[in-house]
Amino acid sequence: MASLADPSAPLSEYTSLSRQDTGDFFGAEPMLPVPYRIHKRRQELSDTFTLELTPADGSHSLPFGPGQFNMLYAFGAGEVPVSISGNPANPATLIHTIRAVGPVTEALWDLKSGDVLGVRGPFGTDWPVAEAEGSDVVIVAGGIGLAPLRPAIYHVLNQREKYGDVCIYYGARTPEDILYRAELEKWRGQFDLTVDVTVDRATGKWAGKVGVVTRLLARGGFDPLQTIALVCGPEIMMRYAIKSLNQHGVANDRIYVSMERNMKCAIGFCGHCQLGPYFICKDGPVFRFDRIEPLFEIRQL
Amino acid sequence: MDQREELERLLCEHPFFRSMSPELQREIADCARSERYNAGEYIHREGEPADRFYLIRHGSVAQELRIPEQESIIIQTLHEGDILGWSWLVPPYRWTADARVMQLTRLIALDARCLRGKYADDPQLAYELLKRFIPIIANRLEASRLQLIDVYGEPRHRK
Numbered sequence: 290m291a292s293l294a295d296p297s298a299p300l301s302e303y304t305s306l307s308r309q310d311t312g313d314f315f316g317a318e319p320m321l322p323v324p325y326r327i328h329k330r331r332q333e334l335s336d337t338f339t340l341e342l343t344p345a346d347g348s349h350s351l352p353f354g355p356g357q358f359n360m361l362y363a364f365g366a367g368e369v370p371v372s373i374s375g376n377p378a379n380p381a382t383l384i385h386t387i388r389a390v391g392p393v394t395e396a397l398w399d400l401k402s403g404d405v406l407g408v409r410g411p412f413g414t415d416w417p418v419a420e421a422e423g424s425d426v427v428i429v430a431g432g433i434g435l436a437p438l439r440p441a442i443y444h445v446l447n448q449r450e451k452y453g454d455v456c457i458y459y460g461a462r463t464p465e466d467i468l469y470r471a472e473l474e475k476w477r478g479q480f481d482l483t484v485d486v487t488v489d490r491a492t493g494k495w496a497g498k499v500g501v502v503t504r505l506l507a508r509g510g511f512d513p514l515q516t517i518a519l520v521c522g523p524e525i526m527m528r529y530a531i532k533s534l535n536q537h538g539v540a541n542d543r544i545y546v547s548m549e550r551n552m553k554c555a556i557g558f559c560g561h562c563q564l565g566p567y568f569i570c571k572d573g574p575v576f577r578f579d580r581i582e583p584l585f586e587i588r589q590l
Numbered sequence: 591m592d593q594r595e596e597l598e599r600l601l602c603e604h605p606f607f608r609s610m611s612p613e614l615q616r617e618i619a620d621c622a623r624s625e626r627y628n629a630g631e632y633i634h635r636e637g638e639p640a641d642r643f644y645l646i647r648h649g650s651v652a653q654e655l656r657i658p659e660q661e662s663i664i665i666q667t668l669h670e671g672d673i674l675g676w677s678w679l680v681p682p683y684r685w686t687a688d689a690r691v692m693q694l695t696r697l698i699a700l701d702a703r704c705l706r707g708k709y710a711d712d713p714q715l716a717y718e719l720l721k722r723f724i725p726i727i728a729n730r731l732e733a734s735r736l737q738l739i740d741v742y743g744e745p746r747h748r749k
Binding site (some may be wrong): 336337365389394431432460461465467487490492493495497498499522523 | 643650652654661662663664665666669672690692704714735738739740741742744745746
């Protein structure tokens with residue numbers, strides 16, 4: 290993998306290299322969906338669910354990097370980009386957590402265990418888990434933004450000894466909207482992790498924290514000069530999280546964000562997901578923040 | 591160490607007061623005392639006279655708004671190291687929310703009447719205090735905006 294942390298590396302260089310990492314089975318036919326069967330469907334939240342997929346012909350597994358996404362095809366409805374949220378060390382089962390917000394994700398919602406959908410991918414850049422070795426890792430997630438970060442969390446936990454202090458700071462709308470709650474509680478019980486959760490609103494029954502996710506950073510638990518921060522959530526939440534990370538001394542070239550745009554071809558041809566000079570599908574979705582900072586400031590891009 | 595020295599030490603160690611001059615720290619320690627609350631107790635209720643502010647030494651406090659015939663809404667929770675309360679700065683000096691203790695909590699309470707009396711004669715003390723409260727107020731306003739715009743979006747409740 291090329292170094293995402295190297296500021297002199299041209300963007301196109303590392304993206305093409307990271308594409309090679311993703312395996313080449315789809316290389317010949319990047320637009321052709323491969324049939325996958327739903328092995329298991331799990332309800333996560335009132336509008337969010339997780340699909341565990343296995344290849345319909347049982348032929349292969351799909352190696353992926355943490356942060357990459359697939360195009361999921363609900364036959365008859367259309368395709369949507371969805372980040373992979375499973376364990377990269379166990380690619381035999383493909384795991385996607387999906388929020389039903391539009392026609393295609395609602396068609397995916399209606400699928401049942403045993404049904405078949407189409408998968409293209411994996412596409413896009415990884416969270417810089419290799420570059421972060423030897424550093425503290427701060428993960429700031431908001432809402433469904435925890436799903437694209439979970440593979441990075443798994444990776445760090447799989448190789449815990451390679452990292453310094455690891456903090457996971459998660460914000461959700463209400464206590465009922467906390468994604469992967471059981472898993473967060475399990476991680477919180479580990480001695481070698483700092484895990485803190487806050488919600489934007491709650492009633493008196495909630496015994497945890499209420500307040501915006503950026504307040505969790507005040508607790509520290511990391512060395513800002515030796516930290517790699519991974520941030521994913523709604524763009525406005527990321528903007529405030531970055532501001533807060535900066536205030537705590539983490540520079541923009543040590544902050545990575547995952548950007549979301551409507552992707553169509555996922556291979557950098559169609560231009561649907563253009564962000565300034567970049568196509569999010571191939572130059573992203575994970576960007577080092579200093580590279581896209583000027584674009585982040587532009588309204589309605 | 592007597593109680594007064596202990597209080598002065600705790601105050602000086604707190605980030606809120608750490609950068610103040612020793613003279614001002616002593617002035618403020620004159621108005622300080624330790625308090626302890628158990629889970630479920632209220633430090634104050636909305637509408638009561640706001641004659642204190644607090645440094646949370648240990649524990650958690652929920653600031654809540656009561657809505658008739660509904661459950662209270664928690665506006666924010668405050669934790670170790672946080673400052674609780676700035677209604678004592680704003681006439682007519684009434685609390686604008688309930689403060690419910692979520693777990694055993696130890697605080698340093700600062701008597702507002704004592705402080706207001708002192709800073710009426712001491713602009714330096716008033717300036718040093720306000721300089722530290724304004725960022726807290728600004729952060730609270732910013733957080734309120736983020737909560738207001740509902741960044742994560744309303745969930746769609748499905749079957």
